[in-house]
Amino acid sequence: MDAKLLAISGAVVLLAVGAVGLTVGNTGQATTPDNATVSVSADADVERTPDxxxxxxxxxxxxxxxxxxxxxxxxxxxxxxxxxxxxxxxxxxxxxxxxxxxxxxxxxxxxxxxxxxxxxxxxxxxxxxxxxxxxxxxxxxxxxxxxxxxxLNEQTRQDAREEALQTAMDRARADADTVADAADRSVGDVATIQTSQSDNYVVYAETAAADAGGRTTIQPTTITVDASVQVTYTLD
CATH class of the missing domain: 3.30.70.2970 (Protein of unknown function (DUF541), domain 2)
Structure with a gap:
């Protein structure tokens, strides 16, 4: 599992409710309209045929x-x-x-x-x-x-990873919009993003069969590439 911190803006204290929560902007500070944030997490996976x-x-x-x-x-x-x-x-x-x-x-x-x-x-x-x-x-x-x-070869893995990350980010934004709207606020800029993924890009053949000529046939299964994001947005 690899994790990459893309940006950090100040220290935060998370008041989590499931995968979505409102956040105090700076430790020791009360939540105000100027420092409120919303933190969400989302994941996505895509399937690829082995190459x-x-x-x-x-x-x-x-x-x-x-x-x-x-x-x-x-x-x-x-x-x-x-x-x-x-x-x-x-x-x-x-x-x-x-x-x-x-x-x-x-x-x-x-x-x-x-x-x-x-x-x-x-x-x-x-x-x-x-x-x-x-x-x-x-x-x-x-x-x-x-x-x-x-x-999966390196290029296929990278392309699938990028697609999964984009889908996860779209889902995170949709969740943030929903929570912000319920609080009569709107989502602003991204404050922090953290990503993670599985490194399991290998599947093993489970069954093999012989065709009418007695030769072996094996049908490969698809490989799943997943990605997760944790995103904090400012609230306007």
Whole structure:
């Protein structure tokens, strides 16, 4: 969560009623027609279709020894990477690990061997190809899908953020006008603005299905970008 203070005019004491309240202009001063303010808060969110997808797959091998587990890997990482690159995906990371593998028994845990995992992550700007990337990786030797996540690129996030902020400000002004009108006053200048937002711009694929040809199809969900504002206006 990030917060940016755009302007401050004097110290204020808030007499809040829900999300809207009248404010004393300066600490220790009584409210007068010349220093009265109104403080409101509002939020808004907009939805965007993801424009970036990251697919993470892995080749797995098991054996009684670490060497045996490595030799039992179901696919060669280089082959998987080349196959994904052939689908216009960008391989962003490749990680390899070997670790003991355990099974639960009546008396606790018992080591049954070793597991080798070679994880490959690939990114694409065409979110409709994620199913194809999964199938391509599996055909090249990957036998596990670690995850699929959908994201917004920087420009899309910024545009959505600006739209959400504008909508939140419009709502804040409408609330301020309503409260001021009820008090036989009118809204003047903005005294302070504080903004906040969520940093969650990622969604994960929850389901996948096979089409009539046995290929994987995945439908991405939308991503919500939200913004909140707290605004203090002077009253005329």
């Amino acid at each position: 970036r997808a990251v697919v993470t797959v892995a080749a797995v091998g098991r054996g009684e020894t670490a060497e045996a587990a490595r030799n039992a890997l179901s696919g060669d990482a280089q082959s998987i990477q080349q196959a994904l690159s052939g689908e216009d995906a960008t391989v962003t990371s490749s990680r390899f690990r070997i670790e003991p593998e355990y099974e639960r028994t009546e008396t606790g845990r018992e080591q049954v061997g070793y597991i080798a995992v070679h994880t490959i992550e690939a990114e694409t700007g065409d979110v409709n190809t994620t199913g194809t990337l999964v199938d391509t990786a599996v055909d090249a030797g990957a036998d596990r899908v670690e995850g699929i996540r959908y994201e």
